[in-house]
Amino acid sequence: MFAMKTWLAGFGASSMVLATALAATPAAAAQWPERPIELIVGFAAGGGTDITARTLSVFLEKELGGSVVVVNKPGASGALAMSMVARAKPDGYTLGMTNMPGLLTLPIERPAGFSGKDFTYLATLVRDPSAFSVKADSPYTSLKELIDAARAKPGMISYGSTGVGTDDHLALVMFEAATGTDLNHVPFNGAGPLRNAVLGGHADVGGMNLGEAMPYSGSQLRILGQASEKRSPLAPDVPTFKEQGVDLVFASERGVIGPKGLPAEVEQKLAKALETIAANPEFQKKMLQQFTEMDYLPGDKWQARLNEADKQFRAMWAKQKWLD
Incomplete structure (x- = not known):
C-alpha cells in the first residue's frame, strides 16, 4: 500500500511538472x-x-x-x-x-x-529586376554596342556578378545564349564590391540589379538595360532587354x-x-x-x-x- 501511495504521489508530481511545462510554452512564445x-x-x-x-x-x-x-x-x-x-x-x-x-x-x-x-x-x-550597367564613360551606350563588341572579341569583355549561380550570373548565361556572345565572367562576393569594380574600371559590365544600379545612374553608371517585362515605373528611362531585341526577363x-x-x-x-x-x-x-x-x-x-x-x-x- 505504501509503495502504491508513493508511486501515485510521484506520478502526481510528474504530471504537475509536465502540465507546468506545457502551460509555459505559450507564455514563452x-x-x-x-x-x-x-x-x-x-x-x-x-x-x-x-x-x-x-x-x-x-x-x-x-x-x-x-x-x-x-x-x-x-x-x-x-x-x-x-x-x-x-x-x-x-x-x-x-x-x-x-x-x-x-x-x-x-x-x-x-x-x-x-x-x-x-x-x-x-x-x-x-x-x-536584373540589369546590365557600365561605367558612365564606357564606350558601350546600348546593348547592341555591347553585343557587337562581344561578338568581335569573344571572351575579352569582362562581366562581373555577385557569384556563380546567382541571378546576376544566370542573367549573363541567358544573355549569352540569346545573343550568341561569350563574355568573361568574374564573380564578386556582393553588389557593393562589384559596383566598385565597375566604377574603378576593373570590370567592363556589372550584372547588378536595377535597384542596386539606379542610385549611381547618370554621373557614375550607365544602365544599358533592365530585364523587366516592361519598363519599371521606378526606372522609366531605362530600356528593357526585350526592347533592344534580347528576349530576357529575370529578377532577384x-x-x-x-x-x-x-x-x-x-x-x-x-x-x-x-x-x-x-x-x-x-x-x-x-x-x-x-x-x-x-x-x-x-x-x-x-x-x-x-x-x-x-x-x-x-x-x-x-x-x-x-x-x-
Whole structure:
C-alpha cells in the first residue's frame, strides 16, 4: 500500500511538472523575442539584399518589440549564409534574408550545404529586376554596342556578378545564349564590391540589379538595360532587354526564411509581422526610394511559387551543358 501511495504521489508530481511545462510554452512564445534576432545576409554590405535586410530590420524591431541585427556572411554566392540558417537552432533567433534564384539554383548546381527542405518560409517581400550597367564613360551606350563588341572579341569583355549561380550570373548565361556572345565572367562576393569594380574600371559590365544600379545612374553608371517585362515605373528611362531585341526577363526576389521546425507561435508571430510591414506605406516608400518593387507573398504561397520555379530550373539544368 505504501509503495502504491508513493508511486501515485510521484506520478502526481510528474504530471504537475509536465502540465507546468506545457502551460509555459505559450507564455514563452508570447515573450519571444527575449534576445536579439540575427538576420543573416549572404553577401557583403552595400548590395541590394543587404540594404533590403537593413531596412526590414528597423521595421521588424518595431513589430516584434526586440532587437534585430543584420549579419553579413558573404561566401559561396550566398550558400554560406543559407547553410548557417539551415543548421541553426529553430527558435526564431536566426533568420535569413534570401535571394532567389540562388535559394533554388545553388543546391542544383553544386553541394551547397542546404536544400529547399531545410527552411521555414515566412514571406517574400520584394523583387528587383536584373540589369546590365557600365561605367558612365564606357564606350558601350546600348546593348547592341555591347553585343557587337562581344561578338568581335569573344571572351575579352569582362562581366562581373555577385557569384556563380546567382541571378546576376544566370542573367549573363541567358544573355549569352540569346545573343550568341561569350563574355568573361568574374564573380564578386556582393553588389557593393562589384559596383566598385565597375566604377574603378576593373570590370567592363556589372550584372547588378536595377535597384542596386539606379542610385549611381547618370554621373557614375550607365544602365544599358533592365530585364523587366516592361519598363519599371521606378526606372522609366531605362530600356528593357526585350526592347533592344534580347528576349530576357529575370529578377532577384528577396524574402525571409527560418530554420525548419520553428515553433508554431513564433512562426505565426514572424509571419504576421512581415505581413504588416509589407502593407506599411512607410516600408513601401523605403522600397521605392531603393528602386525596389514590392512583391509580397505569405509563406505558403511563396513556397508554392518556389516549388514551381524549382521544377523550371531543374529542367533548365538538365538541358543546358553550361550548368553541368
